[in-house]
Amino acid sequence: MVRQTPRIQQGVAMLMALVMMAIASSLAVYMWYQGQLNLARIHNIKQTYQAKHYTQGLLLWASDILRADYEQGETQSDSNNDAWLQGIQGMLVEDAILSGSLLPMDNKFNVNNLVINNAISQPHLQYFRRLLSTLEIDLAIAEKIIDWIDLDQIPQAGGAEDFIYLAKSPPYITGSKHFQHIRELALLDGIDYEDYQKLIQYVTVLPLTKGQATKMNVNTLSPPLLKALNLAITNEMALQLNQSNTANFSTMDDFFAHNSVQYVLFESSIKNEIRELADVKTLWLHATSSIQMEQQVFQSYALLKRNLSGDAQVIYRSLTPLTP
Ligand SMILES: [Ca+2]
Ligand SMILES: [Ca+2]
8 A cells, every 4th residue: 555645645634625626616606696686686576567567657648648638628539639648758757768659550441350250241342342443452452351350261352361371381271350460461462572661551440349340540641541431532632631630520410511622522322431431539559668677678568459438448569669
């Protein structure tokens, strides 16, 4: 047996001590790092929680100003001139900067109106065809939308059901329900990027409450959407009705009496058809809230619906904008 000299023993002890020290110090660094990480996590969770509360506050603020709009006697009609459209920008609170805005959603055609209670709504289909024709988009997009929503697998003439979508790569199937998000329109067969980008400037997807169609607000419609209200409306009339986005008709009768259309929209059958499509009220709104806390910005979106007292109810929230 080899006996170690005291010198060698000393060397081994020293080496052991050094190894122990290295382990201890890396453990200390690891624990410190974990501690910092936990602090950062807690900080993030706290900020997210606070941002949620601020968003909630902004939505309550939105409901308040919408009710105030009704209380100030604005129950009859809404237009692009309404004060609530200004929103709030950069409001400083304790530890955050809040911004919020409201946009009308009844300023576009709701494609979900094409199928009501699993049946095609003819006034909406005729309207949408006139709109597609003005926009120079293939009319068959209307049938593709109908087939996407309806519950059967029988394609409309020019439409497309599951067998068309299952042949794509990757394969997918139709929704068999109303559209939930505007981006779903990009999934339609036969729609290219250019048509999609054009279409979403004029159409929207809103839920139908109690199986009832939503109505557009004539005061917030752009000229192509006004023109599609009736075949007799020319481009020039549509521009005059739009009044450079300042239209402010108090009632639909005021709209029909406008000097640009009074001689083309005078028959009661025409008026009744337009009344099914449009009104002078803004009931659907898109809320955007932006909460800036330190270096982070929390952005969220919500769809609001006004009730008869003017209050707004959150229908759903989204982390992506519901409108382009
Ligand atoms: Ca179908
Ligand atoms: Ca079908």
